[in-house]
Amino acid sequence: MRIARSMIYTQSLNGSNSAMSDILRLNEQAGSQKKINRPSDDPSGAAMVLSLQSHINSLAQYDENINSAKGWLDTANEQLGTISKTITKIQELANQGSTGTVTDKQRALIATELRELQVQLIGLTNGDYAGNSLFAGASIDKPAYKVGLGATVKNAEQSLIHSINGDAKKSIAVKFDTLTATQTVGAAAIPLKYSEDGGNTWKDATIPAGAGPEISVQLGGAEVNFTVGKDINQDTSTVIRPAAVYTGSIDGEAKARYYGANTGLNPVPVGVFTSPVAVRIEQDVSIAGTTPAPTPPTPAIGNVEFSYSLDNGETWIRGDASSDAFLNIPGGQLNLGGTGTLRAGEQFLVNPIDSAIRVEISKGTKVQVNSIGANFFGGIYRDKVTGATGPVDGVPAEKNIFEVVGNLIASLEMDDQEGVKKCLGDIKKANEHITTETGVLGGRQNRLKFASEAHSNSKMSTTTRISTIQDVDVTALSTQSERAQYIYKTVLATSAKVMNMSLLDYMK
Template sequence: MRISTNQIFNMSLNNLNSAMTRMAEASMRNSAQKRVLVPSDDPAAMGGIINCRSFELETEQFIKNIKTASSWLSLADGVLQQTSTDIGRIKTLAEQAATGTLTAEQRRSIGENLRGILGNLLNKANTEFGGKSIFAGHKLDENAYEQTLHATTTDPNLPGDSVVAVKGASETSIDIRFTSGGTVGTDAITYKYSSDGGKTWKNGTLAPGSNKLDLGPASLELKTGTAVTEHTDTGGTRLIVRPALEYKGDDNDDLNVIKYGTTQVDTKADGHFNSDVLVRIDKDGDVSSPPVTYSYSLDNGNTWVHSNVSADNRIEVPGGSLTLSPGAGTTVSKGDQFVIRPNTADLRLDISQSQSIRVNNVGKDLFGGIYTKPGATNPTPSPDDKNSNLFETLGRLIGFVETNDKKGIGECVAELKKVHEHVEMKAAEIGARMNRAASAEKLAEIRKDNNTALISRLEDADLGELLSELNQSKLIYEAVARSSRMISEMSFLSFM
């Protein structure tokens, strides 16, 4: 069979290209020090490499989250440590003010020092990390606290919700004493007030139909219907307007229920929910004569769990329950819906595939103060436990010191010891979260190193083998090139 010159040329060219490609691939592997560069090199190994790369990116993000969480928590821990030191100073000043030999002027001087500490604590409570407030719950772009005025009463018979609002401003505490008794909003009631610790007094009258006490630069509104009595040395109604810090963030306290439909039943939710839970009535009914047929959804209505029947008017859902009770009406109709919506102030960062860590804090749970709860119209101490409310204890202490009330000062001294324990406990909780973050970071680093080692085993090449392959491919290329050149030079005259 005759072999044409064209066939010889094509075969030589193909062999040359194949040898050149092999040498180029060997050169690339040698340059990258990798055994697997493309899926065709080792499909099984490449699948493992892709999974490892994905795990590596995920782990790096977890490590970034952990470092961010550690920074937030470390800053909060530092603030609480400084706050603990400030409480020590407050206790010292309070004990000095409680000394019976001090004059009213000396106590006012101590009051100025306490106001300075209150201002420093306000700055600490409004601490930011990267422009985000760390003590305001989810309200990261707002200050956690604002300074305002609030009132303390020394009358044990005056209900706690008697003070509706305190407005205006005052650089000193205002001592208010009623000089006649009566019912707010009905009777004409007289009172006197002092802004200089009792040196001088001004008189005022609360007219019938009014609930607002004029205190010069400030005013105090009492709840209509409140009964007050004349203040004497043995008792009566007395109020002290003094500084307070109001929490402006959000909380984790309450569960809100939103109704959709025509039903007028009353609702109450109980339990712990991390997100909204939707409840839908599937059959007309009456909460006075259960059962109630319903469905619920945990993903904002995308999917529903059907055919649930309550034994009574208490509807059970994952995380807790929704209780329906007679209100303006008792009936529920098919299609009526209720949304259980928790107050979620927590900001969490994922630190692993199955774990997250809370990095922010609800300021009122740490420092206290006054707070207007969702749905409420006026602020109240929160928490209402005096032994857990640093800012309110300090505010009342300033009021007692500036009005020369030794008994009130003594009460605050006792409270400060408990408050100090509360702050230390909260600091310990943050410390525990810091330790958890540190442990998670160590584990993530170990996983990252193990993953890197696995990738190396899958794709890295032996240097000796690479050099041998490269030299071999060069020899083959040179041999093919030499052979092709010799063949191309052959002609009929070569055989003559």
Template sequence: MVTRVTSQAQQSNSLKNIFRITENLFKTQQEIASGKRINKPSDDPAGLRDALSLRTSIARSNQFVRNVDNNRIYLQSGESALDSVNINLVRAKELAVQSMGALGTAETRGYAVNELDQIIAQTIESANIKVKNQYVFAGTAFRTQPFDQSASGAVYLGNSDRFEIAVGTSTNTDFTLAGSETFANDLDPKLTKATQLSSLNGGSGVTSGAITITDRSGLKATVQVTSTDTIDTLSHRINSAGINVSASINSRGTGLKLTDNSSVISHALTVSEVSGGSTALELGILGQRDGNISGSNLNPGITSETLISDLKNGNGLVLNQIGVSNGTASGTVTLSSAKTIGDVINLINSSSLNITASINSASNSLLVNSNNSSTVAIVKNIGTDETAENLGLGGGKNIFTTLFKLRDALKNNDTFAIQASLENLHSSEISLNNNRAIIGAKISGVDAKVVVHDQDVMNNLEQLSNIEDTDAVKSIADLANLQFALQATLGSTAQVLQPTLLDFLR
């Protein structure tokens, strides 16, 4: 049987060969031009999936490196500030020792007061250092100057929250130390149902007024707020306002949380002021959210009713004894039975040491002063116990309290107080150096993270290159072969498909 191949079949086969070779030639040229083996998903679906995953890993590692590079300066600036304060503490100790020497007189101690005032001013300046127009030692209250000098000394106005940045997939690092951990104390009581609105915002309270709450279904209610309310009475008032919103304390125990329970969603949950007031802002819930509103830190101040167990954001304090020196009188005060701040104040005031305890102007720490204007009361820790330090009364991280007490002792020519201040100066030096070590460890830690991420990027780029990049030598050889094949195909096709007389008669 004879099989006849028609001219149309020959033409079709020839064109298919030419198109196939041309397509392969174009693909090879594209690989050489782009340097990539995968230029569209159909080139290698599995390879493209792996490439996208590697690119995601590279982008994530690069972001972690940028996080460190952009925020390392906070740690570096903090380290420099603490180094400067350490120099000032050493000089303050020298002044105290010289004042206690054989040549120390009321006149020389008066000169020392002038230098100590300069030391205090320099220390406050270091504690209020700014980076990128943000205060380094203010916790997360970046726009609030952390330390302000008052009649009773320096008070801390920042918060105790930590400024954390992601430096790894499941690793966050603090890039600052709060001033309450380095220069002064913040008793930082947690928010409870019994917390009075008048104690919020560092004791500044909340202005009486009204707020409007609109739930996500569109229901609206106006809630009256008075400065005499507690968190419990305010929450009850919101919960019974007839809208689909319930108020509670957030999981961190620092602010309010408004939870929207609407079944039909048509609006954002919104809290607004009434008649241009500031009540919602001061409550930390002003604004609107597509979900629930988690309020800002209300920074409640301490009152005489504040429970010891509620201090340090609910972690509480273990109180034992404090040592007190006041002129020729000295002794210890046992505070282990105290349940509230009021109990602590009463126990100190009822001692035979002629002293008065009170809450400072920022409502975040305690003060102890002598009832005798010619003496200065110095409070210190007993042994390794840190009760005095933790209450903000003296020693350790209470650097400003220690410096102001020393200045007052020099001014009053109170040699007993100068001598007692030396111990607190020493413990403040130790505390400061511990914090310098913490910052140094953090810098080393984030630098090590950068090295790890840089190596991850290099490894992923190498793997990505193996998947995506073309083999240049192979592609060039393929290009030459395809060009030769195309020329041969065109030549052979021209020979096989010779035109006949019938082609001209069609």
């Protein structure tokens, strides 16, 4: 085979370039300390590094969520610690007021101090984190509680008192001892007596006859609304006393949305809903509207033909013909909230409110960061449709700290030693209940701690794996660099000798 001189030149040049390329590649690795500086260096290794780095990035986002959740829960835990100290002080005052050696004036002074502590307690339950309410459920943009008035009813239904507005510097006692027979609110005028000074003096008032859900009576600075249809007898009594009104969201509440042309409708769900309910109007109908009620009202002008769905509209169930103001659906009713015309095919959607705010702390795992104050501290709740107030559901009366404190204040202001003793026992139960609920927060904090530790371990092992794939071995790189430089020098020396050779050199 004839070796042309051009072939020698080309081969020498290629060898020189190849050796130089190795030197440049090794120098680049030495400078970056990485074996993979571009995907072409190791396509499969580069793909694996990108996948592992994506995992680390996702862990970083989870860590941010954990830090945010930790801020929520740590703040709530600190707040609960201060609340516990306040309740301990309330318990001490209750213990003082329950002794027989304390005079009525001293009990009144204790009650005054307790009123301040109750306001302080409400302020603590309105604590926030980064401007978000800690104990208002999903209603994080507003305080969980506000100062209000409540009622303790004896020998009658608690719902006798529909709601109370206004203010009262001292508890107001109400009695009906002049009655000779049971009377029904609204059927006829009902006389009563009330006292604003602990029962020392009494004033006369009357619940007038009338219709409607409730009838208002002004008792001092308080407007007391009595529920029409409720019975009162000679032994019935009530005390209007301080209370905490829960204004946050609670489990089971729902919101409704109307999909139709009648702009005058403002639908409101009434009841407890655990899943979405879709409602479809089946025929054109004119609605007149009635006063909201907690139970199905008597059909008014006409009946609404409708169907409802519990599976996002896949199947529909024919609903019972309802009054033109309320549609009976699973979980309660839908108050149409207006008048006008409904057209066939128009729909409503009732969606339960999820009071829990959750953040994702790992793939598929979330933790709740907020709390529903009503479950911790109780209080009273005003129905968003009827306006009726009553103790929150789900917390027994003896564990409802705000109601217990309200009754304690009333008992002290009425110089009721036995009532104070009962409240003293209830305070202990309520405090134990709050401690139990606080333990739930502690469990969430532990979950955050374990998740954070798991992330740290995962990041460490993933980083080690990336380093194994991507980082250079400095000792091996140094050896390879020396070898590459030696090869390059050898190629240059050999090429120089070959380039100088020619046929004339041979002929000499």
